Amino acid sequence: MQRNARKRDQWSYFAASLIVGMLVEFKMSGSRTGLARIFLAPVLVLLLLAVPGRRAAGDGSRPMVDSGVAGLAQAIRKLKTTARMIHTTAHPDDEDSGMLALESRGQGASVLLLTLNRGEGGQNKTGSELFDSLGVLRTLELLAADAYYGVDQRFTRVVDFGFSKTPEETFNQWHGHDIALGDMVRVIRTYRPDVLVARFQGNPRDGHGHHQASGILTREAFKAAADPARFPDEIKEGLLPWQPKKLYMGGVRANEEYNLKLDTGAYDPALGISYAQIAHLGYSRHLSQGDGRSQGPAGHSYTYYKLLESLVNTPGTSGGHEEGFFDGIDTTLEGLAARLGGEESNVPFVRPVLSDLERFVSQAEAGFTPDNPARAATPLLAGLDQVRSLIQKVETANLSAAPKLDLLTGLRTKESQFMNAANLALGVALEATVDASESDDGQEAPGPPNQRQAISIAVPGQTFTLTARLYNRSRRPISPVDIRLSLPEGWKAEEIKRDLKDLAPGESGSVRFRVTVPDNAEYARPYWHRDNTQEAIYTIDKPRYVTLPLPPPPVLAVAAYSLAGAAGEISSVATVRFVDAIYGPNERPLAVGPPVSIDLQPSTQVLVVGGNHPDSVVVGIRNNTMGAAHAVVRLEAPSDWKVEPRNQQVTFGREGEFNSYTFKVTPASLRESRYTVKAVVEYNGKEYSEGYSIIWRQDLGTFYYYQPSVQHINSIRTALPAQLKVGYIEGAGDDIPETLRQVGINVETISPAYLATGDLSKYDTIVVGIRAYDVRGDVKDNNKRLLDFVSRGGTLVVQYNQSVGAFNAGKFTPYPATATAKRVTVEEAPVEILAPDDSVFHYPNEIKASDFDGWVQERGVYFMDKWDPKYTALMSSHDPGEDPLPGGLLRASYGEGTYIYTGYAFFRQLPAGVPGAVRLFINVIAAGHQKK
Numbered sequence: 042m043q044r045n046a047r048k049r050d051q052w053s054y055f056a057a058s059l060i061v062g063m064l065v066e067f068k069m070s071g072s073r074t075g076l077a078r079i080f081l082a083p084v085l086v087l088l089l090l091a092v093p094g095r096r097a098a099g100d101g102s103r104p105m106v107d108s109g110v111a112g113l114a115q116a117i118r119k120l121k122t123t124a125r126m127i128h129t130t131a132h133p134d135d136e137d138s139g140m141l142a143l144e145s146r147g148q149g150a151s152v153l154l155l156t157l158n159r160g161e162g163g164q165n166k167t168g169s170e171l172f173d174s175l176g177v178l179r180t181l182e183l184l185a186a187d188a189y190y191g192v193d194q195r196f197t198r199v200v201d202f203g204f205s206k207t208p209e210e211t212f213n214q215w216h217g218h219d220i221a222l223g224d225m226v227r228v229i230r231t232y233r234p235d236v237l238v239a240r241f242q243g244n245p246r247d248g249h250g251h252h253q254a255s256g257i258l259t260r261e262a263f264k265a266a267a268d269p270a271r272f273p274d275e276i277k278e279g280l281l282p283w284q285p286k287k288l289y290m291g292g293v294r295a296n297e298e299y300n301l302k303l304d305t306g307a308y309d310p311a312l313g314i315s316y317a318q319i320a321h322l323g324y325s326r327h328l329s330q331g332d333g334r335s336q337g338p339a340g341h342s343y344t345y346y347k348l349l350e351s352l353v354n355t356p357g358t359s360g361g362h363e364e365g366f367f368d369g370i371d372t373t374l375e376g377l378a379a380r381l382g383g384e385e386s387n388v389p390f391v392r393p394v395l396s397d398l399e400r401f402v403s404q405a406e407a408g409f410t411p412d413n414p415a416r417a418a419t420p421l422l423a424g425l426d427q428v429r430s431l432i433q434k435v436e437t438a439n440l441s442a443a444p445k446l447d448l449l450t451g452l453r454t455k456e457s458q459f460m461n462a463a464n465l466a467l468g469v470a471l472e473a474t475v476d477a478s479e480s481d482d483g484q485e486a487p488g489p490p491n492q493r494q495a496i497s498i499a500v501p502g503q504t505f506t507l508t509a510r511l512y513n514r515s516r517r518p519i520s521p522v523d524i525r526l527s528l529p530e531g532w533k534a535e536e537i538k539r540d541l542k543d544l545a546p547g548e549s550g551s552v553r554f555r556v557t558v559p560d561n562a563e564y565a566r567p568y569w570h571r572d573n574t575q576e577a578i579y580t581i582d583k584p585r586y587v588t589l590p591l592p593p594p595p596v597l598a599v600a601a602y603s604l605a606g607a608a609g610e611i612s613s614v615a616t617v618r619f620v621d622a623i624y625g626p627n628e629r630p631l632a633v634g635p636p637v638s639i640d641l642q643p644s645t646q647v648l649v650v651g652g653n654h655p656d657s658v659v660v661g662i663r664n665n666t667m668g669a670a671h672a673v674v675r676l677e678a679p680s681d682w683k684v685e686p687r688n689q690q691v692t693f694g695r696e697g698e699f700n701s702y703t704f705k706v707t708p709a710s711l712r713e714s715r716y717t718v719k720a721v722v723e724y725n726g727k728e729y730s731e732g733y734s735i736i737w738r739q740d741l742g743t744f745y746y747y748q749p750s751v752q753h754i755n756s757i758r759t760a761l762p763a764q765l766k767v768g769y770i771e772g773a774g775d776d777i778p779e780t781l782r783q784v785g786i787n788v789e790t791i792s793p794a795y796l797a798t799g800d801l802s803k804y805d806t807i808v809v810g811i812r813a814y815d816v817r818g819d820v821k822d823n824n825k826r827l828l829d830f831v832s833r834g835g836t837l838v839v840q841y842n843q844s845v846g847a848f849n850a851g852k853f854t855p856y857p858a859t860a861t862a863k864r865v866t867v868e869e870a871p872v873e874i875l876a877p878d879d880s881v882f883h884y885p886n887e888i889k890a891s892d893f894d895g896w897v898q899e900r901g902v903y904f905m906d907k908w909d910p911k912y913t914a915l916m917s918s919h920d921p922g923e924d925p926l927p928g929g930l931l932r933a934s935y936g937e938g939t940y941i942y943t944g945y946a947f948f949r950q951l952p953a954g955v956p957g958a959v960r961l962f963i964n965v966i967a968a969g970h971q972k973k
Contacts, residue, residue, distance in 0.1 A: 103188045106146075106312050106319065108465070110411045114311040115191070116462035117417070118149030120402045120424070123451050124372040125151045125234040127285075128192075129225070129259045131251040132201060133160045133183040134327040135240055137291055138190055138320035139305030140344050145191035147309060147316055148365065150372075151454055152192040153232050156183065157221055157255055162201035162898065164843065165774040166331040166816060167738075171949075172574045174734060174746045175329065176201070177567060180590050181741040182326045189323025193232075195588045197224035198569060202577040203898045204866045205250030206920060208243070208257055214577040215254070222258050222265060223275070228588050229266040230280040233450050236366045237263050237285040238346065242292050256290065263288045263350060281443050286352045286370055293345040300357035301366065306342030317342040326740060331815065331843065374399045377451045380444065387439045391448070394431045398424050398455065409466060415515040418466040422607035425459035428452055464611045468514035473526075473598035473615040475631055476506040476553070497617055497697055498634040498665050499595075501562045505667075506537065507615055507631075509598035510551040513544035520544075520603045524552040527597040527612070531559035544602075556596065558633060565632035566733070566747045568592050574897065591744055594630040621739075629743040637672060637691075637722050638663040638732040639750035642701075647783045647954045648711065648756045655683070655707035658752060660720045662700055663732075664693035672724035676704050679716055683707040691722065708756070713956055716754040755954025760885035761785050762967035765805050770796060770820060772810030772840070777962075780951040784959065786966070793819040801826065806836040806966045811948045814842045814853060824853045831855065832936025836969040841903035841944040855935040856909035858942065863926055865900035865918045872900070873917045875927060881915055881964050884971040888964065892957025901945035904928040916945075932968065939969035 106112065126144055130136050136154055145152040161176030170178050180196075187194050199221045205211045215221055229237070241247040243256025265271040267284035276282070293299045305317040312319055321337035346366075348357035353369035356362060371379055378385055378392040385391065401424035409417035432452050435445065475496055496505055509524045520543045526534045538553040568586040569579035586592050596615035601608065616628040640661040648656065664670050675688035685705045693700070706718060722729045733745040761784065768791045769778045781788045791799070791807070796819055801807065807830060813820045831837045842848045845860040872893045874882060882888040900918050905928030908914075917927040929944045943965065950958030 104319070104322075107188075107191070109468075110409075110414055111311045111313070113409065113414050113417065113462060113465040115146055115149070116458060116465055117402060117406050118147075119151070119458050120149075120405075120455065120462060121374075121399075122149045122372045123151075123374060123377055123454075124148065124236075124367045124370070125153075125232065125454075126236045126238060126366060127153045127155050127229060127232060127234040128238045128240065129155045129157075129255055129262075130240045131157045131249065131255040132163070133179045133186075134324070134330050134332050135252065135255075136186075136190075137240055137344055138186065138324045139317040139342060140238075140291075140303055140346075141190040141192050142316040142320040142323070143303055143305045143307070144366065146312065146319070147307065148367075150367070152190075153195060153228070153234070154183075154187060154190070154192050155195050155197075155225060155228050157197050157225075157251065157258070158199050158201040159196060160201050160330070162203040163330065164812070164902075165329045166812060166843075167329045167773065169774045169776060170329070170736070171774065173567075173571065174736065177736045177744055177746045178329055178738075179327075181736060181738070181744060182329060184590055185326040185741045186323040189319055189326075194590045195228045195232075196590060197221045197588065198579040198581060199224075200571065200577045200579060201251065202575075204864060204902070206866060206923075207250045208253040209250075210866075211250040211254040216578060218258065218261065220578055221254070222261055223272045224588055225258060225262040226266045226272050227275055227280060229262055229285065230275060230283045231588075233283045233447060234285050235370050235372070236287045236289065238366065239288070239290045240292070242290050246292065259290075260288065260349070281446050283447075284352065287348065287355075287366065288350040289346040289366065290349055291344070291346055293347050295343065295345060297345070298347065299345040300348040300361070301346040301363050303344050303346070303365075304341055305344055306340050308339070315339060315342070328738075374402075374455070377448055380447055381440070382444070384440055384444055388435065390434060391431065394427055397427055401427070405462065405466070413516060414466045415468070415517050416466075418463055418515070418517070418604055418609075419607065421459055421463040421466055422604055422609050425456065425463060425609065426607060428456050428459055432456065460610055463609050466515075467517065467519065467604065467609070469519065469600075469602065469609070469611055470512040470514060471509065471524075471598060471600045471611045471613040472512075473507060473509040473596070473613050474628070475615065475617045476508055477618070496665075496667065497619055498565075498632055499558050499562070500634065500636045500665050501558055502560045503667065504555060504557045506553055506555050507596070507598075508551050508553045509600065509613070509615075510549050511541075511544070511600045511602065511611075512549045513546060516546050517604060518543060518545050519609075521550050522601040522603055522608070524550075524598060524600045526554055526556070526615075527599055528556075529562070529595050531561065532595070533557040533559075562595070562633045563592075564634050564733075564747070565592065565594070565745050567744075595633060596631050624739055627739075629737070632743075632745060634665055634733060634745065635729050635731070636664070636666045636670070636724055637729050638665065639674075639720050639722055639729060640732040640748075641718070641720050641750055641752040643779065643783070644748070644752060645780075645952055645954060646752055646754045647780050647951075647959060648708065648754060649761075649784050650711050650713060650756050650758045652785065654711075655705050658704045658706050658718060658720075660702045660704065660750070661732075662691055662702065662722060664696060664698045666693070667696050669694055670724065672722050674702055674720060674722045676706065677719040677721060678706060679709075681709040682718075683709070691724075708754075711756045713758050714756055715954070716756065718752040718754065720750040722750075753954070755956070757784070757954065757956035757959055759784060759956070759960045759963060761963065762885050762970060765967055765970060766803065767966055768801065768804035768807045770807065770809045770813055770817075772813035773816045774812075775810040775948055776952040777808070777810065777948060780954070780959065781963075781966075784963070786963070793817070796820070796823050796826070801830045801835070802833060804830075804835060805970050806838065806968075808838045808966060809840060811840045812842050813840075814848050814851065815844045821851055821853070824851070828855055828935065828940075831938035831940050834937040834969075836939040836941065836966065838941045838943065838966055838968075840948065841901075843903065845903060854942065855940050856911045856933060858908040858912065858931065859906050860903055860944075861906040861928075862902075863904045863906060863928070864902040864944070865904075865920055865926060865929070867920050868896040868899055870900050870918045870920055873925070874915070875917055876913055876915045876932075879913065879915055879932065880971050881930075881932065881961075881968050884964060884967055886960040886964055888957070888961055892960055894957060895955050896946070896950055896958060897953050897955065898949045899946050901929045901943075904944045905931055905942060909933075912942075930965075941965055941968060 159176035239259035241256035355369035404420035
């Protein structure tokens with residue numbers, strides 16, 4: 042169901058929370074209740090609330106520097122060059138953001154960022170999304186960052202399966218080189234860049250095995266894209282071979298051999314800030330990785346690149362220094378004709394038109410003034426007309442396939458750029474919004490009553506009305522020619538009201554449509570999936586979208602207009618409006634979804650074999666249909682389990698309504714195994730058994746992550762400590778407390794206020810959640826209270842923190858200990874018990890070697906490296922070929938109590954219901970209390 046999207050947006054919400062210094066619990070209709078778990082630095086909070094140059098809409102819209110005079114100045118820069126570049130990385134947040142902004146915004150190049158995976162194997166500092174839902178969130182974060190850099194985005198189908206130490210391990214997980222390489226070649230053959238720029242070098246200096254693989258694959262792709270024998274299926278699709286002219290690698294230091302030194306700190310008067318500064322604003326979207334940052338200081342900021350291969354003569358080829366990536370490459374408009382070589386004589390009309398285009402661009406640049414940018418519109422629209430006419434001629438011209446495709450790629454880019462620049466010069470704007478029950482002038486919208494209600498998501502078979510409105514914000518009159526809708530196959534649009542005329546400055550015109558969604562309309566969902574989190578390659582469900590960040594929205598409004606006889610065009614994605622409880626009125630792109638969205642709570646359950654059953658399962662159902670709806674919900678469980686009642690009637694009175702239905706489930710014959718319980722809703726003759734989460738944050742766009750309406754049940758054998766009362770200090774994205782409650786541990790969440798002033802002695806054990814010291818200032822401030830709790834006889838269990846430098850500097854441990862980034866990435870890595878007599882391995886459960894079977898993702902992260910002799914190292918593990926790491930589980934006596942540090946990945950194992958990990962963690966929190 043719609044889980045609380047604001048869990049992912051806590052960093053801005055806490056601008057208000059800073060006043061009271063507390064975490065806030067909030068709930069959204071149709072969501073699971075969750076605690077906002079983190080504090081972030083006030084500077085990050087203020088950043089989102091007062092980011093210069095970003096529009097207020099929460100739909101992932103472009104920065105303000107792409108609008109008005111600033112946007113026009115940059116649009117004209119792009120019209121002056123045909124330069125094209127692809128920058129390759131491994132994960133979201135790997136990109137050289139300053140370089141991207143400099144090349145796209147400063148040099149006007151067409152730039153694409155090619156990211157191998159979506160970061161789904163990482164950790165989440167802003168919420169509970171992990172694995173594939175985290176991948177969707179990080180896709181949205183990267184797209185929002187790209188808007189600041191001014192670049193396009195593509196991905197391959199390989200998955201971030203977690204930290205990897207070598208490229209060999211990475212390629213083993215990715216089934217060799219060819220799956221990722223094939224997608225990279227596809228992007229290169231489609232985008233046809235002049236220059237390929239690798240972020241990584243392809244050697245151990247890159248660190249992460251994915252980084253090294255990215256550098257290796259980029260070198261391979263540079264040549265493979267030009268080889269017709271490689272990936273011939275792409276050739277059959279029409280993606281002809283393409284050879285970039287130059288290949289660069291990054292990661293070069295100032296004191297090393299380099300060919301290119303770029304000052305990303307250069308100030309751009311059109312932007313009002315430097316390229317590095319606007320890049321910092323974009324990079325701050327990577328909040329789930331803790332990468333929020335301020336605008337950054339003014340002044341020089343340098344990045345260095347080395348030229349690896351070149352097909353053109355430049356100073357860099359002989360070890361000299363270059364001025365830019367495109368040195369030696371003709372990137373002028375007329376240069377497109379020169380690329381035809383001997384075939385230029387077959388199309389003698391091309392070069393004169395390209396010369397005209399250059400003249401139009403020069404006229405636009407010289408003509409517009411900040412107070413009257415519309416003066417640039419006439420030459421820009423003339424250029425648009427010329428380039429469209431030239432495209433038509435080239436499409437039927439006597440040219441061989443490769444040069445024709447190369448020329449058309451450049452011309453189609455110019456068509457889009459001329460169109461965008463003309464719209465910016467005139468200030469024309471188009472919006473398309475799904476209608477509410479009343480129109481903008483207060484009149485009732487046409488159509489029967491059940492078609493007049495505003496919708497939040499479109500449902501197959503549904504009909505709704507939509508109004509597209511064109512605004513003329515320039516000083517010159519324009520003549521609207523038409524407004525139409527671009528729809529997927531099978532959709533229908535009927536015009537029901539037209540108010541479209543010549544528009545004087547400041548006027549608007551509109552067309553209202555009745556739109557019918559076909560019964561087979563596709564839902565807004567990722568076009569990829571994997572059946573379990575152990576798979577490292579996505580299955581592509583809709584090949585036509587492969588490498589795209591997300592499927593495009595279904596409904597696009599297109600307005601044609603004319604200025605003094607010259608034709609222009611502008612388009613806009615159709616949106617729906619909604620009211621957010623925190624941010625108020627907002628909008629997001631119209632999307633298609635099921636009539637009902639179903640969610641089981643909890644989505645995962647850990648049951649103790651022989652425990653007290655039955656259990657309750659809550660089915661949450663959201664109505665997406667207009668008006669009233671009636672359905673039946675039932676649970677499907679193992680055949681020998683008892684479910685009461687067998688089914689329940691579902692009744693809704695309005696769209697967007699959310700109701701919950703409780704079933705009593707009595708398991709039978711439980712053994713240590715995995716089971717599933719599935720919810721099915723019968724509505725209008727069809728069965729539905731899935732639900733979606735809305736992945737959204739105020740500074741991002743919106744997308745939908747679907748999950749089967751299934752509860753995964755892991756039954757385990759475990760003993761429980763007697764009368765143990767546990768206090769849990771939540772960190773970031775930590776679901777351990779819920780698992781502990783499910784198995785029968787008495788767990789309370791410790792609020793910031795109680796941590797500061799409450800009586801901690803009522804707890805036997807306090808557990809500090811993952812990354813709590815990273816994201817919560819109150820934990821740092823009250824660390825002495827926690828150590829005093831230990832000294833008086835309590836047990837404190839501290840889980841890992843990612844910012845090891847800050848953790849070490851804070852001296853939060855009772856005795857000296859040094860945290861590091863060392864980790865064991867292979868989840869099957871052997872574990873050696875170093876202190877076999879310690880109670881952690883005996884009370885209340887006897888821990889055996891088999892308890893380390895079936896772990897997921899990794900063994901552990903951020904192990905201690907050095908520690909005081911007062912600590913006892915309890916376990917050791919290591920990745921293949923590496924030295925043992927004994928610093929993942931340390932225990933020390935402090936006063937009358939027990940202090941335990943653990944880097945083992947219990948935060949992944951417990952929610953996954955891994956039996957041995959659950960037993961071991963229960964023993965860890967019971968340490969020091971076995972006599973009790």
